[in-house]
Amino acid sequence: MPRFRYRAYGTDGSFAEGTIEAASADAASATLWAQGLSPFQMQAADSAGTAWWNREITLGNGAARADLLAFTREFATLCAADIPMDDALRIVQTQASAARLRALVEALLADVLNGRPLSEAMQAQPRIFPADYVAVVRAGESGGRLAQVLTELAELLERRAEIRARIQSALIYPAMLIVLSLATLAIIVGGVIPSMAPIFTQSGKPLPLTIQLMLALKAHWLEIVVGGVATIVAGGTVVAFVLADPGRRRRLDRLALRLPLLGGFLLQQDTARFARTLGTMLMAGVPLIAATKSASDVVDNRHLRAGMEQAIERIQQGTALHRALRNEVALPAVALQMIAVGEEAGKLDRMLLRVAQMLEKQLQTSVDRFMAALTPAMTVGIALIIGALIMPVMNAVLSINDLVGR
DSSP: OOEEEEEEEESSSEEEEEEEEEEHHHHHHHHHHHHTTTEEEEESSSSSSSSGGGGOOOOOOOOHHHHHHHHHHHHHHHHHHTTTTTHHHHHHHHHHOOOHHHHHHHHHHHHHHHHHHHHHHHTTOOOSSSSSHHHHHHHHHHTHHHHHHHHHHHHHHHHHHHHHHHHHHHHTHHHHHHHHHHHHHHIIIIIIIHHHHHHHHTTTTTOOOHHHHHHHHHHHHHHHHHHHHHHHHHHHHHHHHHHHHHHHHHHHHHHHSTTHHHHHHHHHHHHHHHHHHHHHHHHOOOOOOHHHHHHHTTTOOHHHHHHHHHHEEEEEEOOHHHOOOHHHHOOOOOHHHHHHHHHHOOOOOHHHHHHHHHHHHHHHHHHHHHHHHHHHHHHHHHHHHHHHHHHHHHHHHHHHHHHHOO
């Protein structure tokens, strides 16, 4: 029997949640009403009770990011129009197209109607709302600037999504080239070469070395696939072992920053993410130390994050932000200089956002230039590979013509 996860209120106003088995969601709600509970959220605990064509496709963290962005932008627009919070949540819930987003907003609305602040209601959904997001919302609530803070958060999330989308779009064409080249190789090895081999064997002529290699590749394709899978699994195990230890992970991240091209790209990406998050939180009224701690959490590189944690300790001792970062973290020099100017002028939040905007533009330019060089290089490389496979086939065809002529 299907299981449903519910959230409900008791007759005394107490909160209750759990799972219940029932034939349908309506039957589960009726059972809860009979027990003296008032359910306000009911969803399937697994997919057993939902037909496969009605199940919603989710993509893990990608779906959570999409839900967060959609909710933040629409909710910020409604709050900026001076619509009360509960009404704004009801409107977002009504207009939400995804069932998971409707369930999320319904849970937030229930908590808000129960008297909880919006930040606490979001904190109860850690899978959707990260700690830095909740901290910014809490600061906006305390300062009476919730609508402005939500607008800034929406811009922050949209900027992150734009960078991810540009990188993913840039990788589509190379991926298509690789897939097409593999398909061409499979056709040559699996179809063309085997059909030509009997002609040589019947005439008593030895097979060309390239054709022999291709026939061996076809004959032992299963062993090759198994070996490739085993190699991938072994490599994944080694990577998981390296990443499991914080010390090894930090040394690996430090090595990544020293790579010629990739290191600069990773440094710019993490610096831009740190600067935009910190600037957004400072503009929302979050204290510097708390904002710096939350902003350092969004940095992926563990080596940079460790340096930022040491810089936070210096800030707690009274050191200026730009000096602490310069002494502990190898950030881009122009970013440190702009942070120093903003701190001295008392406009640190705005200067951090400018730093983020500058680095994000540089990232976009770097990605565009890299892909502009990578695409023709891959095209030429794949053409050479396919040509190297076609030439033996053409030579074999010419050899067959000679055999026929004789």
